[in-house]
Every structure is written in C-alpha cells, then in structure tokens.
Amino acid sequence: MFQVPELTPEEAKRLLEEGKDNVILLDVRTPPEHVQVRIPNSLLIPLDELRYAYANLPKDKKIIVYCRSGERSAFATYLLRHFGYEAYNLAGGILTWPYEKESGMPR
Structure with a gap:
C-alpha cells in the first residue's frame, strides 16, 4: 500500500479554521x-471523476x-500529490x- 500524509480530525479542523481561504475540503464519496x-463546506468530486476533474482544483491551496x-x-x-497538489488524507x-456535519441537498 502507498503512504500519504494524513491529518487527524483535530489537525484538519485547525487547518480549516486557520486557513479558511487557502484550504479545500474535498469529499470523494x-x-x-x-x-x-x-462535513460543511466540502466540495464533492467523486473518486471516479477525480482523474478528469482534478485540473479544475487550484494548485495554490x-x-x-x-x-x-x-x-x-x-x-x-x-x-493529487502525484499531480503536484498539496493534499492530505483525513484519517x-x-x-x-x-x-459539525450536515445532510440534505447542498445549498
């Protein structure tokens, strides 16, 4: 199996709070x-579509x-890391x- 950098939920929450405009929360389900x-404010790009859609993600975040x-x-x-993005897995x-979590159709 390959190794990727992981963040604990606590680390991820802190990064999201500190760098609001510089962090993307990506849901690949x-x-x-x-x-x-x-998770509120997450962007949905299903894993099956990511290989086509990754280029739309900004590389500076x-x-x-x-x-x-x-x-x-x-x-x-x-x-994403293979394509040059600074990406982290939520452990x-x-x-x-x-x-906080939310459900229903996104606004």
Whole structure:
C-alpha cells in the first residue's frame, strides 16, 4: 500500500479554521453519500471523476480529502500529490469526524 500524509480530525479542523481561504475540503464519496451526511463546506468530486476533474482544483491551496473511512481518500490524496497538489488524507474519514456535519441537498 502507498503512504500519504494524513491529518487527524483535530489537525484538519485547525487547518480549516486557520486557513479558511487557502484550504479545500474535498469529499470523494458518491453523490448519495454526500447528500446523506457531509462535513460543511466540502466540495464533492467523486473518486471516479477525480482523474478528469482534478485540473479544475487550484494548485495554490491545500486540499484535505475525505471519504467514509479513509481508503478512497487515501487513493485520491496519492493521485493529487502525484499531480503536484498539496493534499492530505483525513484519517478515518467522516466516520471519525467528531465536529459539525450536515445532510440534505447542498445549498
């Protein structure tokens, strides 16, 4: 298995709070999973679409990637780093996120 840099939920939350305008929170799950529950202000790009859509992401921002448990996001983080992005995997995915979550159609 490949190694990618990981952030704990605490580290990710701190990075999101400190660098609001310089951090993207990327959800690589499916659209139904995103509607069911997500971390507020996250951008949905399903893993299946990431290889086509990654070029739309700004390279001057840090990207925190999450999925349900951390496996899909680890692969996505690896892919993004391969293409020159500063990306980090959220360890344990949304299952370990103890902070605010939302559900329903995104606004």
